[in-house]
Amino acid sequence: MTMTEPPLATAEATARLDALLRPPRVVSGITPSGSLTLGNYLGALRRFVDGQTSQQGFFFIADLHATTTEHDPARLRELTLETAGLFFAAGLDARYSTVFVQSHVPAHVELAYLLESTAYVGELSRMIQFKEKGGRPRTRASLFTYPCLMAADILLYETQTVPVGGDQDQHVELCRDVAQRFNREYADTFVVPRLDKAALAARVADLLLPTSKMSKSAPPAAPGVVRMLDSPDTIRRKIARAVTDSRAQVRYDPVTQPGLSNLLDIIAAITHQSPHHVATGFSSYADVKRSCTDHVVEMLVPVQRRYAELARDRGHLVSLLDTGAAEARATAAPVLTRARDAMGLV
C-alpha cells in the first residue's frame, strides 16, 4: 500500500457511502432476436426512457442471449444495431443513461461463469423458457445456463430495480436467489435487486393469438405482431384484423374477451389509464380498433423518424455504443473483482 491509498476499511466505507448517495440504479436488456415489437416498447423500452433523468440507467442489447438458439450471424449483427438505434430513437440519452452492447463488456461472461458455480441444476431446469425450448439433444448448453448470464447482467451494476415485462419474473427471481446464496456462502458481494414489472401492458398479446405473448422472434411478417418499425399502414392493417369475439360488448375481461382486452390494455398503457376506464369510452369494437391504431401510430411515428435519422449515420451510433461500453466496463470491473476475491480466486 502506498501512503496515498486509504486503508481498506476506509475505502470500503467510502464505496458504501458513494452507493448510498448516488441516484438509484436500474439495469435492463433486450435480446436482438427479432425486430422490436410494441410489447417490447410498452413493457420495457418506454419505461427505460421514462425514469432516466432521476435514475442511473444501464441498458444493453443482450446479443449473447441471442446465441442460445439457432441464429444467422449476419442477421444478429443487423438486429444488434437496429435495436441500439431504437434505444436512442425511443429517447435514451447518453448524457443520462449508459447504453451498450452486452458482448462489449466481457465481465458479463466472466461473472456468468462464477454464478454457474453458485446456481443449482435443479433450479435452472425449472425455468419455463428452458422447459419450453430445451430438453432436446441438440438444445444448446447456453440455453440452460442463460439465467446465470442474465443474473450477471444485473448484479454487475449494483442495481436496485430491474424494469421488465411480465415474462421475466422467474429469471429475476433466480437472480435474487443466486445473489443471496453467494452473499451467504462467500461474502457480502452483491446488491440484491428487485423486479419492477410494468403496471400496464406487462404482457401485450399477439393480435391473432391473444392468449400468447406478442413475440419478436415470431416470423418477420407475422400478422399478429406489431413491430416498432412497421409503417402506419401496416399497423392499421394488423390492428384491423385483430381477433376479438362475437359478444359485441365492450368490456375489459381478459379471461372471456382476451382479444378485445389486449387492445384496451394497449390503449390504457399508451394513455396511462386503467383498462376498465378505457373500456367505458367505447360502444363498438370498430371504435376500439380505430382508437388503438391512432394511439399506436401517433406514439411510434416520432420514434421511427428519429430512428431513420440515426440509421443514416452508423458511425455515430457505433461511437455512442463504444462510449457506453467503456462506462459499463468501468462500473462492472470492481464488482467482478469483489466476486473473484470472495470465491478465493487469486
Ligand code: TYM
Ligand atoms: P426479451 O428480449 O425477450 O424482451 C425484452 C423486454 O421486453 C419485455 N417484453 C414484453 N413486455 C410486454 N409485452 C410483451 N409481449 C413483451 N415481450 C417482451 C420483456 O419482459 C423484457 O423486459 N432475457 C431478457 C433480456 C435480458 C435482461 C437481462 C432483462 C438479458 N439480460 C437483464 C433484464 C435484465 C429477454 O430475452 O427479454
